[in-house]
Amino acid sequence: MAMNTLTQTKAESNRRQEQANVIQENYYKERNGAIKELEKVQKEHEPLNERYVASLVTINSVKKHIESLEKLMQLKLDDQHKKLIVKYERGLLLYGPPETGKSELVKRVAVYAGITMITQPLTAGELNRPYVGETEKLLVDIMYRAHAVPFLICAMTIHEIDGLVTKRDNNAQQGKINGITVQATK
Numbered sequence: 001m002a003m004n005t006l007t008q009t010k011a012e013s014n015r016r017q018e019q020a021n022v023i024q025e026n027y028y029k030e031r032n033g034a035i036k037e038l039e040k041v042q043k044e045h046e047p048l049n050e051r052y053v054a055s056l057v058t059i060n061s062v063k064k065h066i067e068s069l070e071k072l073m074q075l076k077l078d079d080q081h082k083k084l085i086v087k088y089e090r091g092l093l094l095y096g097p098p099e100t101g102k103s104e105l106v107k108r109v110a111v112y113a114g115i116t117m118i119t120q121p122l123t124a125g126e127l128n129r130p131y132v133g134e135t136e137k138l139l140v141d142i143m144y145r146a147h148a149v150p151f152l153i154c155a156m157t158i159h160e161i162d163g164l165v166t167k168r169d170n171n172a173q174q175g176k177i178n179g180i181t182v183q184a185t186k
Contacts, residue, residue: 062101069109093161106157114153118145121157 094102103121110117119142129135146154 065105066108069105073113103157103159110155115155116152117156118142118154119156121159124158124160127158
């Protein structure tokens with residue numbers, strides 16, 4: 001009888017060990033399947049994560065630009081300008097690689113400062129008209145809009161303005177450039 005109970009106990013122990021092995025094997029299969037599924041989802045979302053990080057970097061960069069412009073706008077330079085007898089400039093040139101937010105920055109600063117944009121952003125190709133007098137007529141029309149309301153501060157943006165200027169050794173369009181300069185600074 002003692003032998004019989006010992007055999008039964010061993011058989012029970014072996015059965016339990018087999019059940020534990022089956023449970024452990026199923027656990028590792030499910031775990032490996034979940035890990036593979038997680039890696040698959042991570043690979044699918046990797047481009048989105050990269051875009052998200054890039055947009056955060058861009059947003060932080062723009063915020064820094066806005067903060068520096070706000071600090072610049074808070075400076076009281078009137079006394080220094082009076083001492084130096086320096087006139088404020090009539091234009092602002094922002095330069096840099098394309099798609100870095102120069103136009104958006106100008107729009108935001110204009111809204112913040114209460115400046116009215118009198119046109120949509122122009123490109124050099126729109127200003128460089130083929131017929132004599134068309135460019136000047138366009139600029140006169142834009143400037144007329146700016147002078148229509150005397151108390152309104154106005155601004156306009158010109159993209160790719162370097163497209164208006166030819167090489168320094170070519171004076172073929174120098175008259176047109178001079179005309180544009182005169183019309184824009186009136």
